[in-house]
Amino acid sequence: MEQHGAPLGTADPLAALRLLLDDSPEDATTVVPLDAESCEALADDHLVCQCNNVSAGEIRRVLADGSCGSLDDVQVLTRAGGGCGHCLPTVAGIVDVELLKVRPL
Ligand code: FES
Secondary structure (H helix, E strand, O other), X not given: OOOOOOOOOOOOOOHHHHHHOOOOHHHOOOOOOOOHHHHHOOOOOOEEEOOOOEEHHHHHHHHHOOXXXXXXXXXXXXXXXXXXXXXXXXXXXXXXXXXXXXXOO
């Protein structure tokens, strides 16, 4: 079977398409995190990702207990942002805020 050089099983579903189109990852859409104040105002039971039923509290928990250390980790473990992608700025914002608590600048 001929290989076309597209990565299989990658965490980035667009990586194979970028390679086929000879498009660099730098051209990918960047997620702009929601501001820290708005993220802090979200209650733990606030449903952040409606596609995959992930709350703000679940995202905070996996960051606080060390299960996740990045946005990618949170997406893989909780599946937040893995559907329509509409929640990604909020997920990214919560990750930024929570990581600053455990890893201050
Ligand atoms: S609301 Fe999170 S992926 Fe759709």
